[in-house]
Amino acid sequence: MPPILWIILGLVGLIFGAELVVRYGARLASGLGVPPILVGLTVVSLGTSLPELAVGIDAVRTGAGSLAVGNITGTNIVNLLLILGLSAAIRPIPLGLQTLRLDLPAMGAAAFLLLVFSVDGALQVWEGVPLVVFAIVYIVLLVRSTRRENAVVLAEFAEEYPVSRPRERRAGPILLQSGLLVVGLVVIVFGAQWLVEGAVDLATALGVSDALIGLTIVAIGTSAPELATTILSTFRGDRDIAVGNLIGSSIFNLTMILGVTLLFAPGTVAIDPELVHVDLPAMVAVSLVCGPLMISGRRLSRAEGIGLVAAYVLYFGYLIVART
Numbered sequence: 585m586p587p588i589l590w591i592i593l594g595l596v597g598l599i600f601g602a603e604l605v606v607r608y609g610a611r612l613a614s615g616l617g618v619p620p621i622l623v624g625l626t627v628v629s630l631g632t633s634l635p636e637l638a639v640g641i642d643a644v645r646t647g648a649g650s651l652a653v654g655n656i657t658g659t660n661i662v663n664l665l666l667i668l669g670l671s672a673a674i675r676p677i678p679l680g681l682q683t684l685r686l687d688l689p690a691m692g693a694a695a696f697l698l699l700v701f702s703v704d705g706a707l708q709v710w711e712g713v714p715l716v717v718f719a720i721v722y723i724v725l726l727v728r729s730t731r732r733e734n735a736v737v738l739a740e741f742a743e744e745y746p747v748s749r750p751r752e753r754r755a756g757p758i759l760l761q762s763g764l765l766v767v768g769l770v771v772i773v774f775g776a777q778w779l780v781e782g783a784v785d786l787a788t789a790l791g792v793s794d795a796l797i798g799l800t801i802v803a804i805g806t807s808a809p810e811l812a813t814t815i816l817s818t819f820r821g822d823r824d825i826a827v828g829n830l831i832g833s834s835i836f837n838l839t840m841i842l843g844v845t846l847l848f849a850p851g852t853v854a855i856d857p858e859l860v861h862v863d864l865p866a867m868v869a870v871s872l873v874c875g876p877l878m879i880s881g882r883r884l885s886r887a888e889g890i891g892l893v894a895a896y897v898l899y900f901g902y903l904i905v906a907r908t
Contacts (some may be wrong), residue, residue, distance in 0.1 A: 587789060590782025595805035597775025598635035604768025605634060612761040633833060633841050634769075635806040638776030640845035643794075648784050649853035653707070654798025655806060656842050657859065657867050660695070660834045661799075662807040664870050665896035668830060671814050672889025679882050682729050687831045688875045690722050694838040695871040699864050707853040712846030719840035726832070779805070795856040796907045799863060800900070834871075858907065866899065 636659060643652035671677060697718065701711045783797045814830055846853065877888050 587782040587785035590778045591786065591801060591805070592782075594775045594777070594779025594782055595808070597771050597778060598638070598806060599808050601768045601771030601775055602634055604764050604771065608761045608764040608768065612758065612765060615758060615761065633836050634772050635776065636837055637841045637844060638772050639780055639802060639806060640841060641848045642776045642780045643798075644845055644849040644853055646780065646784070648780065648794045649707070649849070650793060650795035650856045650859055651780065651783060651787075651798040651802065652845055652853070653702070653842070653855050654795040654859055654863065655802045656837050657863050658799035658803025659807050659837055660867050661863075661870055661896065661899065662803050663810060663830055663834050664874055665892045665899070667807065667811050667814050668874070668884070669889045669892030669896065670811075672884040673886055673893060674815070674819075674889075676886055677884040677889075679878050679884065682726075683831060684879055684882065686722075686725060686729055687835065688878060690725075691831055691835050691838075692868075692871045692875060694718060694722075694835050695868045698838055698842065699868050702855055702860050702864055705855055705857060705860055707846055707849075707855065709846055709849050709851070712843040712849075715839045715843030715846070719836060719843065722835055722839065790908070792908055793856050793858070795859045795863070796903060799859075800903060870895075 636655060639655050640652040643649065643655070668677075694715075697715070701707055701715075779802060783802055784794060786801075787794050787797045810830055810833060874892075877892075878884055
């Protein structure tokens with residue numbers, strides 16, 4: 585089968601599998617009496633990040649480390665420039681205090697930490713430990729901050745992921761939800777394998793680097809769930825939660841996802857020089873620029889959103905022209 589078909593098949597598998605994990609994992613956990621806050625911070629966050637994790641682990645174990653790092657780097661650039669920019673271009677985005685006080689500083693710090701680890705042109709297995717610790721500290725702070733939010737947030741979450749009340753709990757639905765959750769995980773594993781194999785074969789056939797494929801096709805593909813969710817929530821008018829999750833997902837990708845990926849690496853993960861000298865600094869710059877844009881007026885305006893989208897178009901154009 586041609587590499588592009590494996591890539592398409594892998595992307596479809598990742599998106600479909602992540603949807604199953606998020607939807608039925610959230611329903612199962614809530615149906616068993618798990619608080620909605622913990623469901624959002626665990627099942628939903630993990631489910632939307634599983635594509636990046638599966639791709640990363642499979643890539644480092646097959647010697648395509650630049651594909652794994654390029655996917656994380658490209659995904660975050662897509663999240664912050666393209667998806668966030670499109671949402672703001674459609675309708676200005678008001679921002680909550682948690683985003684300004686916790687999420688934005690954490691995102692900038694996580695991006696800078698990854699850049700520091702990567703300056704020598706490689707990532708070590710042990711460097712996954714501080715990244716995972718960073719994620720755990722962030723989650724703890726996030727839980728403390730979330731507990732102080734009002735009931736409106738919980739009601740919005742319950743509306744997005746409707747579940748049966750605990751008193752309506754029945755063995756049949758629980759078994760069905762558990763089965764669909766397992767199916768989603770299996771589909772994600774196979775989807776990641778197909779995507780990585782197709783991406784590596786395509787890079788070889790075109791004579792380009794694994795990093796470029798990771799920054800473009802794989803990054804955009806694994807960001808598809810976030811793109812659909814954010815745009816949909818924009819038209820529904822509940823973007824505060826979606827935008828917070830988008831930024832939180834970027835932090836989670838840089839720390840927990842990449843950290844766990846490194847822990848599964850058989851040894852040192854080499855990174856393409858262009859990834860170290862161009863793309864990782866670009867990701868750090870995007871993370872730092874987004875802060876002042878959002879803090880000014882505590883909102884992201886249409887003009888700023890259009891500017892972010894234009895910046896992504898320029899960056900993508902650079903990748904196509906200069907790296908192929």
